[in-house]
Amino acid sequence: MIPDVLKGFMVLVFVFIPLERMFALHGQKIFRVGWQTDLTYYFTGYFIGKGVLQVLLVFSLLSLQTVPVLSNLVASQPVWLQFLEAAAIADFCYYFAHKLLHTVPWLWKFHAVHHSTTHLDWLATVRVHPFDQVFTKTCQIVPLYCLGFSSEVLAAYALFCSGIAFLIHSNIRIQFRFLKWLIATPQFHHWHHDDSPKFYNKNFAAQFPFIDLLFGTLYIPKDRMPERYGLEISVPTNYFKQLVFPFKIRRHFPFLNKSQL
Numbered sequence: 001m002i003p004d005v006l007k008g009f010m011v012l013v014f015v016f017i018p019l020e021r022m023f024a025l026h027g028q029k030i031f032r033v034g035w036q037t038d039l040t041y042y043f044t045g046y047f048i049g050k051g052v053l054q055v056l057l058v059f060s061l062l063s064l065q066t067v068p069v070l071s072n073l074v075a076s077q078p079v080w081l082q083f084l085e086a087a088a089i090a091d092f093c094y095y096f097a098h099k100l101l102h103t104v105p106w107l108w109k110f111h112a113v114h115h116s117t118t119h120l121d122w123l124a125t126v127r128v129h130p131f132d133q134v135f136t137k138t139c140q141i142v143p144l145y146c147l148g149f150s151s152e153v154l155a156a157y158a159l160f161c162s163g164i165a166f167l168i169h170s171n172i173r174i175q176f177r178f179l180k181w182l183i184a185t186p187q188f189h190h191w192h193h194d195d196s197p198k199f200y201n202k203n204f205a206a207q208f209p210f211i212d213l214l215f216g217t218l219y220i221p222k223d224r225m226p227e228r229y230g231l232e233i234s235v236p237t238n239y240f241k242q243l244v245f246p247f248k249i250r251r252h253f254p255f256l257n258k259s260q261l
């Protein structure tokens, strides 16, 4: 029997590799710089993500007993409405967690690992330091658990969340027209990976650009895409070296400064 982690990987390979071949934004190889590192993140991140969900589930079972009024109110709503509410609440929480990752110097050292990729594609999605992964997932999921969203809604949201994450990092040039204002697209998130701090301090939301519009951080120029990705400093490309990178780097390096807020 094929394990779920491998099945998911095969689905991604069969969906995104042909898409990136047909609609390539930048001419780059499948086996570009750092692919082995990102492949390692894919498999380790899967199990870290599962572990985080198990721990959060235990906490949520405890907290649900403390807010039964809210959980009853949420549970009485139709599933489609619960899904929309869960997605909006989680993305608002993600927005602020992501902004903290960019504004608090010691958090930025962990998040910088995600921004270190110089080639964006679907596999670059998973280059996230485990601490960053635990931090953002906790900020997104805890409010949903505490509010009592059903397990079907949480499962549907998790699937939606992963699908959008792989899409927005993918190396594809597809015109989403008016949809780009409603839902995150490569056009939206690639600017967040531009190598200039001026741009990577834009577009913090994971799924809904209107959240950035609301807080004045939206940047989607017409018909233009970034040319270079990454950071002004060099981050090691090796997986294990990236894990210890936030603990080893002593000095602060460019991140969102006060004048850009």
Ligand SMILES: [Zn+2]
Pocket (backbone or CB within 6 Å): 098, 102, 111, 115, 192
């Ligand atoms: Zn970021």
Ligand SMILES: [Zn+2]
Pocket (backbone or CB within 6 Å): 114, 125, 169, 189, 193
């Ligand atoms: Zn990203």
